Amino acid sequence: xxxxxxxxxxxxxxxxxxxxxxxxxxxxxxxxxxxxxxxxxxxxxxxxxxxxxxxxxxxxxxxxxxxxxxxxxxxxxxxxxxxxxxxxxxxxxxxxxxxxxxxxxxxxxxxxxxxxxxxxxxxxxxxxxxxxxxxxxxxxxxxxxxxxxxxxxxxxxxxxxxxxxxxxxxxxxxxxxxxxxxxxxxxxxxxxxxxxxxxxxxxxxxxxxxxxxxxxxxxxxxxxxxxxxxxxxxxxxxxxxxxxxxxxxxxxxxxxxxxxxxxxxxxxxxxxxxxxxxxxxxxxxxxx
Amino acid sequence: xxxxxxxxxxxxxxxxxxxxxxxxxxxxxxxxxxxxxxxxxxxxxxxxxxxxxxxxxxxxxxxxxxxxxxxxxxxxxxxxxxxxxxxxxxxxxxxxxxxxxxxxxxxxxxxxxxxxxxxxxxxxxxxxxxxxxxxxxxxxxxxxxxxxxxxxxxxxxxxxxxxxxxxxxxxxxxxxxxxxxxxxxxxxxxxxxxxxxxxxxxxxxxxxxxxxxxxxxxxxxxxxxxxxxxxxxxxxxxxxxxxxxxxxxxxxxxxxxxxxxxxxxxxxxxxxxxxxxxxxxxxxxxxxxxxxxxxxxxxxxxxxxxxxxxxxxxxxxxxxxxxxxxxxxxxxxxxxxxxxxxxxxxxxxxxxxxxxxxxxxxxxxxxxxxxxxxxxxxxxxxxxxxxxxxxxxxxxxxxxxxxxxxxxxxxxxxxxxxxxxxxxxxxxxxxxxxxxxxxxxxxxxxxxxxxxxxxxxxxxxxxxxxxxxxxxxxxxxxxxxxxxxxxxxxxxxxxxxxxxxxxxxxxxxxxxxxxxxxxxxxxxxxxxxxxxxxxxxxxxxxxxxxxxxxxxxxxxxxxxxxxxxxxxxxxxxxxxxxxxxxxxxxxxxxxxxxxxxxxxxxxxxxxxxxxxxxxxxxxxxxxx
Numbered sequence: 001x002x003x004x005x006x007x008x009x010x011x012x013x014x015x016x017x018x019x020x021x022x023x024x025x026x027x028x029x030x031x032x033x034x035x036x037x038x039x040x041x042x043x044x045x046x047x048x049x050x051x052x053x054x055x056x057x058x059x060x061x062x063x064x065x066x067x068x069x070x071x072x073x074x075x076x077x078x079x080x081x082x083x084x085x086x087x088x089x090x091x092x093x094x095x096x097x098x099x100x101x102x103x104x105x106x107x108x109x110x111x112x113x114x115x116x117x118x119x120x121x122x123x124x125x126x127x128x129x130x131x132x133x134x135x136x137x138x139x140x141x142x143x144x145x146x147x148x149x150x151x152x153x154x155x156x157x158x159x160x161x162x163x164x165x166x167x168x169x170x171x172x173x174x175x176x177x178x179x180x181x182x183x184x185x186x187x188x189x190x191x192x193x194x195x196x197x198x199x200x201x202x203x204x205x206x207x208x209x210x211x212x213x214x215x216x217x218x219x220x221x222x223x224x225x226x227x228x229x230x231x232x233x234x235x236x237x238x239x240x241x242x243x244x245x246x247x248x249x250x251x252x253x254x255x256x257x258x259x260x261x262x263x264x265x266x267x268x269x270x271x272x273x274x275x276x277x278x279x280x281x282x283x284x285x286x287x288x
Numbered sequence: 289x290x291x292x293x294x295x296x297x298x299x300x301x302x303x304x305x306x307x308x309x310x311x312x313x314x315x316x317x318x319x320x321x322x323x324x325x326x327x328x329x330x331x332x333x334x335x336x337x338x339x340x341x342x343x344x345x346x347x348x349x350x351x352x353x354x355x356x357x358x359x360x361x362x363x364x365x366x367x368x369x370x371x372x373x374x375x376x377x378x379x380x381x382x383x384x385x386x387x388x389x390x391x392x393x394x395x396x397x398x399x400x401x402x403x404x405x406x407x408x409x410x411x412x413x414x415x416x417x418x419x420x421x422x423x424x425x426x427x428x429x430x431x432x433x434x435x436x437x438x439x440x441x442x443x444x445x446x447x448x449x450x451x452x453x454x455x456x457x458x459x460x461x462x463x464x465x466x467x468x469x470x471x472x473x474x475x476x477x478x479x480x481x482x483x484x485x486x487x488x489x490x491x492x493x494x495x496x497x498x499x500x501x502x503x504x505x506x507x508x509x510x511x512x513x514x515x516x517x518x519x520x521x522x523x524x525x526x527x528x529x530x531x532x533x534x535x536x537x538x539x540x541x542x543x544x545x546x547x548x549x550x551x552x553x554x555x556x557x558x559x560x561x562x563x564x565x566x567x568x569x570x571x572x573x574x575x576x577x578x579x580x581x582x583x584x585x586x587x588x589x590x591x592x593x594x595x596x597x598x599x600x601x602x603x604x605x606x607x608x609x610x611x612x613x614x615x616x617x618x619x620x621x622x623x624x625x626x627x628x629x630x631x632x633x634x635x636x637x638x639x640x641x642x643x644x645x646x647x648x649x650x651x652x653x654x655x656x657x658x659x660x661x662x663x664x665x666x667x668x669x670x671x672x673x674x675x676x677x678x679x680x681x682x683x684x685x686x687x688x689x690x691x692x693x694x695x696x697x698x699x700x701x702x703x704x705x706x707x708x709x710x711x712x713x714x715x716x717x718x719x720x721x722x723x724x725x726x727x728x729x730x731x732x733x734x735x736x737x738x739x740x741x742x743x744x745x746x747x748x749x750x751x752x753x754x755x756x757x758x759x760x761x762x763x764x765x766x767x768x769x770x771x772x773x774x775x776x777x778x779x780x781x782x783x784x785x786x787x788x789x790x791x792x793x794x795x796x797x798x799x800x801x802x803x804x805x806x807x808x809x810x811x812x813x814x815x816x817x818x819x820x821x822x823x824x825x826x827x828x829x830x831x832x833x834x835x836x837x838x839x840x841x842x843x844x845x846x847x848x849x850x851x852x853x854x855x856x857x858x859x860x861x862x863x864x865x866x867x868x869x870x871x872x873x874x875x876x877x878x879x880x881x882x883x884x885x886x887x888x889x890x891x892x893x894x895x896x897x898x899x900x901x902x903x904x905x906x907x908x909x910x911x912x
Contacts, residue, residue: 035418085608088702091418092365096557097607099367099550102599107593107600138858161762164755168748174700175745180734180763183701220429220546227422257440263434265426272423273410 005133007253009207011245016142017205018045018241022229023153023249026198031166031190033091033173035085038098039198040219043103046071047211048109048200051118060123060171064203068196074196079188087173087183106216117210120203141202142204149197150234166190220263224268230281240281243267292774307616323475330467337583339463341753342578346470347532348572350477352555353564354454354521354528357481359553360562361490362517365499368408368424370548371431372522376401376529377539379436384451384568385904391455394527395861401526405518409511435541443905447540450533466535472566477524481564484520486508493517508579554603573601609642644714644822648672649817649850650738654708656872657726665691667875668709673818673850678841679867681854687871690743690822696852697740697820698730713738715817733765739816743823743854746807749796753787753806756795768815780809783843808836812843819844820852833857837864858890 021039028139049070053063078101086094126137157163166186168176177183199257202211205218221244229240252260271278330342355369376397383393404427411423427562439445453460453469460469482489492513496503503510505644533539555574559566578595587590644651650673657666666688673679680687691705699705707726713719715737723734730740748756761777781788784805790798804824811819824840825833841864844851855861862882870878870889878889 034419082604084442084609089607092421093420093607095365095421096550097604100554100604100607103600104597104604105548107596111590111593141757164751164759167751168756168759171748171750172745175742175748177701178697178730178734178740178742179760179810180731180739181759182731188783202324207552223422226427227419231418258433258436261429265429265433268426269423269430272419272426276411276419 002131002133004252005130006137007249009133009135009139011242011249013139013204013208014249015238015242015245016139016146016243017218018202018225019146019238020149020197020204020243021219022226022234022237023150023234024194025223025226026231026234027153027197028190028194029231030170032079032087033170034086034094034098035091036098036194037079037095037219037223038101038105038196039194040216040222041109042195042198043069043202043205043218044211044213044215045074045105045109045202047120047202047206047215048113048118048197049199050115050206051120053209054120060121067199067203071199072192072196075191075193076188078195079184079191080155083191086183087187102216102219102288106213110213112129117212119210120206122207122285125205128203136207138207142207145204149200150238153234158216160233162186162189200234212237221264224264227278228264228268228271232277235278236280243279290543308777310603319478320475325469328469330471336463337579339467341579343463343466343535345572345575346474347535348527348552348555348575349568350474350528351525351554351711352559352567352571353477353481354525355552356556356559356562356564357484357490358517358521360560362483362493362496362514364409364514364517365421366408366424366518367421367546367553368428368431368522369525369552369626370544370546372401372404372525373529373532374435374539374541374544375431376457376526376531377405377533378431378438378448379526379740380530380533381448381450381539382773390453390534394530397530398523398527400523400703402519404526405520405522406515408522409515409518421675422791428546432544435539436721439541447538447543449537450539452537453531453534460534461768462531470532470535473528477528477566478523478564485564487515489516497568506756510594554599557603557606559828577717587691591739644712645672647674649675649715650711650713652692652695653710653712655692655695655711655795657688657708658706665705665874666695667873669869669874669876671852671869671876671879673852674866675817675848675850676845677866678844678851678853678864680861681850681852681871682856682858682861682868683871685856688871688874689871691742691874692869692871693727693740693822693852693854695818696724696818698724698733699726699730699740700730713818734763734814734816737767737815737817739811739814739818740820741807741811743826747798747803747810749797750794752792752794753798754791756806756810757787757791757813760810764813764815780813783812783839784809800827801836804828805839808839808843812847812849816849818850818852823856825857826851833860834863837861840864858887862886 004212021043024042025036025039028034046067050063050067053066053070054060056065057063065176082097082101083094086097122138123138125143127134155163157167165176165181168179169181169183169186173183183224200213201218205211205215209215222241225240225244226237228238228243229238244267247263248260250260252258253265269274309664326342330338333339337345351369355366358364358366379397379400380393383396388396408424408427411420439447460466461557469759490676492503492508495506495508496513498512500510503513537544551574555570556567557570558573559568559570580596581591652669652818654668655666656664656668658664669688671679671692679807681692683689694700694703694705695707695711705726711724712721715726722736730889740826751759757777759782761780782880786802786805787809788803795803795806808821808824811821824836828836837860840851840853843849853861855863855865865882867880868882868886869876870886878886
């Protein structure tokens with residue numbers, strides 16, 4: 001029972017972090033058509049910026065807001081300075097550029113902050129005891145944040161003119177330009193949102209680990225989770241994240257070591273071969 | 289050792305020279321001599337750094353060449369090169385420890401690499417682009433994590449130590465041996481891939497790269513060809529991994545990170561995708577430069593980071609500005625995506641706009657359009673549009689109708705067109721005329737009051753009718769600077785009787801006629817002064833087509849919109865248009881009122897049927 005509670009709470013946290021990374025990924029992929037392999041590194045960068053801001057400013061809420069603002073600006077700049085020149089390029093080229101961006105982000109963090117870990121002090125330290133195990137209250141805060149963000153994203157995409165334009169842009173870039181949609185402005189907005197979401201994911205993850213360069217690997221596991229659930233659907237990426245969190249935590253517990261990673265990549269490969277659109281994805285949208 | 293080198297050179301010369309065309313034989317002889325010179329001079333220099341760089345670069349170049357072939361010839365992206373090397377290396381660890389010799393092991397490694405390639409190609413049967421990249425991404429981690437787990441299970445935390453390679457009783461041990469073996473292996477790889485390139489197999493890949501549809505029409509079995517493409521390159525890469533592991537004498541999962549796979553892609557990109565020599569160049573650069581910097585400038589980790597950033601930025605720069613590879617930079621002016629072409633295009637912006645004739649809203653003056661690929665789409669076409677009137681553009685497929693429409697509404701993203709002659713736009717008598725450039729994006733033109741309804745894909749399939757109308761009304765209101773304007777949702781719904789009942793239907797659920805109505809309604813909601821419509825009746829029944837045309841005519845008159853309408857159906861066009869232009873191979877052969885003389889020139893245009901490939905070129909361009 002204690003084991004189940006402990007594992008359950010790590011599954012919940014991991015699933016939420018995957019969810020936060022992936023809604024950023026899906027937002028970017030659905031609106032700009034860029035499959036961003038830099039998300040994991042942005043998670044790490046966001047966490048490090050938060051840790052630094054906390055050192056300088058103290059507290060939790062103020063550094064959090066500063067981090068979100070800074071990372072959103074970073075995303076906007078990233079688009080305006082680089083990604084906008086890739087509009088009209090092949091998807092493969094866009095993906096490879098994000099790989100190189102990941103290298104740049106990784107090396108910049110090593111240059112600026114070194115290889116060490118950064119601790120982020122949590123605002124809530126309450127724990128619920130269940131038998132001999134306990135669950136941190138922060139996990140529920142993270143879950144609440146994830147839910148709010150998902151609902152917010154859904155409302156923005158479906159109910160606002162900006163969201164409709166983002167969807168239009170994702171579906172048919174050429175037609176949306178002929179419809180007078182300013183593609184560059186919306187794409188920059190999507191990048192700002194996605195980078196800020198990655199930062200929120202990093203900050204959430206910091207309740208379990210210190211933020212160091214290896215945190216970037218989270219992106220490498222979150223992406224297969226999105227594929228497993230369905231790249232073109234937000235519920236799909238959440239379900240995929242949950243499945244993978246269970247699989248990874250369970251396999252790691254029973255088989256030990258890093259076998260969990262092996263299990264999720266094997267599951268992704270099987271899914272790609274049998275049902276490439278993922279659990280909840282639709283066949284029609286290769287690039288929705 | 290010189291005897292070995294000499295024997296090798298004789299072998300290479302014989303292999304290269306037999307049965308090949310004279311020019312190729314000469315070229316390859318030179319290549320062989322270059323190999324010998326490299327081998328001899330590296331041995332002669334006796335510098336451990338240069339030796340290590342040469343051997344590593346040779347193995348990496350062999351890997352990069354296979355990747356270059358896969359990406360550049362077959363158009364299949366892959367980021368599992370590093371994992372394939374590890375795969376081959378790991379197999380050699382196992383086979384070597386079982387006491388199996390080098391040559392049988394090489395055969396096993398090659399064959400298993402080939403089979404692995406076949407498995408990876410399974411998703412490629414149905415998927416392209418990102419999904420394919422993802423499956424190679426997953427394979428990378430599967431292999432690397434499997435090695436990680438194996439290492440932690442067996443306690444081999446520092447990695448496995450494979451047996452040294454011995455061929456025919458000769459054990460490869462010294463650096464000199466390895467220089468000869470690695471450079472010869474590189475030559476062999478080059479030979480193998482060049483042979484592949486000349487064969488029908490690679491020919492098929494190139495067709496697939498142009499488009500799987502074309503390939504299946506030509507009769508190429510796409511899944512099988514792709515499976516073989518993955519198979520042969522993966523098999524050879526695994527073999528490279530096996531041989532190189534015997535040189536490095538250590539196999540550990542952390543020596544094959546994802547970054548290594550990305551670096552292979554960087555090598556291919558630097559050298560130009562599909563170029564074998566380019567891949568060698570990229571490998572030498574990426575292996576050699578860091579060692580050079582480390583030895584000459586600084587050994588600090590800071591420098592290593594700066595260097596990694598520099599390489600990444602260079603690769604990004606090449607991808608953004610010259611995706612054909614660095615080599616393409618040197619032959620830019622004729623290239624299809626050249627930087628020079630872009631700047632030349634936009635420079636014409638400083639000239640003053642000539643006035644638009646009285647009573648007209650837009651005027652084209654001797655406009656000439658040539659696409660970057662070289663085809664001439666429009667030749668000295670002049671045209672002016674009157675508010676409230678419909679101007680039809682007639683002509684066959686490929687006559688230049690869509691291009692003419694795009695000079696008014698703007699060219700789609702990614703299409704580079706070189707335009708001469710002025711397009712001037714004047715909203716009304718009071719505002720100053722404005723010159724439109726070929727680089728002015730369509731969305732800028734929408735804000736000025738020019739809207740386009742394309743021939744195909746004219747609505748968003750995934751959005752509901754209401755969402756699309758809301759969005760368009762919003763754009764129109766912003767353009768006019770008012771919240772309520774003549775084209776509010778209610779007015780639109782009154783004008784388009786089929787739409788009110790379908791407000792919550794998504795685009796893909798609409799019939800052809802409903803799609804045309806929705807597209808027209810959205811265009812109208814953007815409050816245009818000029819409405820450009822491409823093939824309004826395409827795919828509609830004659831009765832519905834006529835109704836659509838009549839509604840276009842009514843809209844033009846009611847809202848004093850100048851309509852430019854491209855139409856294949858001359859009969860329909862004559863019924864709705866006030867004026868017409870007839871195009872033949874990009875030139876205007878008639879311009880004037882609709883009537884008997886139009887009919888006569890049309891007969892001329894259609895009887896003087898242009899060559900068939902013109903029509904194909906036209907439809908191919910439109911498909912883009």
